[in-house]
Amino acid sequence: MPENTSEVSQIMAYCNQHNIAVTPRGAGTGLSGGALAIEGGVMLSTEKLNQILHIDEDNLQVTTEPGVITEVLQNAVKERGLFYPPDPASKGSCFIGGNIAENSGGPKAVKYGVVKDYVLNLELVLPNGEVVWTGANVLKNATGYNLTQLIIGSEGTLGVVTKIVLRLIPHPKLDSLMLVPFNSIEDAASAVSAIFKMGVIPSAMELMERDAILMAQKFINDYSLELDDQTQAHLLIEVDGNEDAILMSDLEKIFSVVEQFDCGEVLIAENEAQKNNLWRLRRVVGEAVKKQSIYKEEDTVVPRASLPELLKKVKLIGAEYGFRSVCYGHAGDGNLHINILKDSLSDEFWNTTLNEAIRKLFSEVSRLGGTISGEHGIGYVQRDFLDIVFSSTQIELMKGIKNVFDPNGIMNPKKIWK
């Protein structure tokens, strides 16, 4: 639990010299097992690197250590009227450093982009203990290779991030939230790309299928949202901005689109409490599924117009192999979280045959122009499937880069690749 860059550097230099594996760990909320020390060695926690170092209101930037909770950082800059948009569902407990490691997204990504779109510069301790900055604190940079973007999403396999410089934007003053029920999940998914084609960019566009809502309601014991028998899926759609009139006009445009897709009665949140309730329902889905059964979560992402086809394939493959799935996620980005439930399936099926089904599913994702992780990373749990989306040439390039940073292979070994 080092307390500063110098201590991280000393730990790394020692471990490098003695060939000891180092697994960096943020808050441990990751969904791909990247922070598990599967090879033993040193678990390097960033929890004491927890200071927000400087909020630069003149340049709309913040410099922070990696062990700051994402929501704490968001609230600190919001007090100055500033906005750091990426908001994973775990924002109340995850660390900003972990968000960098996984290139996290969240609901706001559809309008505001993901973590990689906000990182200007990183202080990085290399496996040999040397300390470098990856870039500069500027909005434009054409000076050498983009090491900053190489580190983002590298899942702790190239070095330890000890300082982070993020760009910020002015915080929008207003938002509106609507919940739209659909009689089929394909209709819900089809409405998504139709809305973007209208020229509206919502600040969130979340899809939840019926079971996701039912499980979430049970989990928080709140049934205030009435579910029509025919409703098979919901879209939770947020718009934001600084002018009421624009928000109203956006909502009207969205309404004119969704009513073409056999939707039910649209609910518009009337106050902050109602908004918070709807968002809470969405945010607990992951936890709620976990409570229901042992599960595996896939983090598929496709071009958004291919969502209806992906959903169909998920259910077809589920029917073929005999598993139940609950789908939800960031529909506006084409990022679908597919939770596969173990229910009463045998361990043997779960550990062997199911991998065939997942392989089939990921092959469909790849065929649709997508990939196997949108925001959770590959880590420990998805390593077996990397060959579906990468050729051996691509993998060798990435391993070559890994070797440049970490010739002894001590950084988070056996993650991303075996």
Next chain:
Amino acid sequence: MPENTSEVSQIMAYCNQHNIAVTPRGAGTGLSGGALAIEGGVMLSTEKLNQILHIDEDNLQVTTEPGVITEVLQNAVKERGLFYPPDPASKGSCFIGGNIAENSGGPKAVKYGVVKDYVLNLELVLPNGEVVWTGANVLKNATGYNLTQLIIGSEGTLGVVTKIVLRLIPHPKLDSLMLVPFNSIEDAASAVSAIFKMGVIPSAMELMERDAILMAQKFINDYSLELDDQTQAHLLIEVDGNEDAILMSDLEKIFSVVEQFDCGEVLIAENEAQKNNLWRLRRVVGEAVKKQSIYKEEDTVVPRASLPELLKKVKLIGAEYGFRSVCYGHAGDGNLHINILKDSLSDEFWNTTLNEAIRKLFSEVSRLGGTISGEHGIGYVQRDFLDIVFSSTQIELMKGIKNVFDPNGIMNPKKIWK
């Protein structure tokens, strides 16, 4: 002049086998000499790879070959109501592939970001002739290292880009343009960060000092803009959006800021012709300076609040070493183009002593948290100064990556580094 990926692949494989240098070249409009075959060998032109392959209106994406002129691409997607924002001054002649190589920016970057913010996926021919895609056609990606971002801005030193997938956004319907004269260039620069602090994000925020305007007027022989004797600099500020009322409110907010900085009479363009005239004045500055004298252009970038300090240093160093400079550029991004004029200076001064002055200037840029190229790249002309912003460790990491892609060192040799 290959006509497809397969021909590029065959050329590369042959050259790799025979250790022949390959210099990829777009339209040759670059400002850092990256497309010059300084080591001889093969000049690989992308001009026959000039097809826009697919405009995907469902997913707001376009797939294009690299030899398409940037403005041609912009106009093609605009016809479908879509917007590809990055717009270098050379947009009427430069190729989109060259924009990828240099991570180009342009005036719109201040609101919409640079090239790297729009590239989803690249088809890349490696030096050994193998063809890979760097990512997937998706908005979020946490699958392996970000090879896409590594290639952007790598100046043709890692491979040849043969296909490009860009994300697009809905085209804003309206824009307004204002020109604000200031009595000091420092006041103009100080107004820049004050405007952002008001919560307004203009779609362009360009700075031109007095000499830049004078030279541009002379160059196009159009003196319709009257320059007050006291005016030392102008800000050209654009706002865009879909609602007149919002644009008006943005202009008013900006006006309330600039009038605190001793500005002269603000000109608001009344029609498209006037807008085009003002933009033309800005876009020809580079050409106009070139006509004036032999010159060197520096592409400095700093956190935007440090612009006034940078400007002061430029003039101080100019006075110390006895050279004249013309400054202009993308003030909203902190990206200042500093044109140093040779005028009647001796060749000896120009080729030796001046480098000391540039070194001094770049050291100031680095001290201010900036870097030596915002959008032009390092290429051939800035290689000598790389040590100012990078430690030997950083350079070794980058060279290590280069070696992974190009072990024989045939790709655009002696660029970025010697």
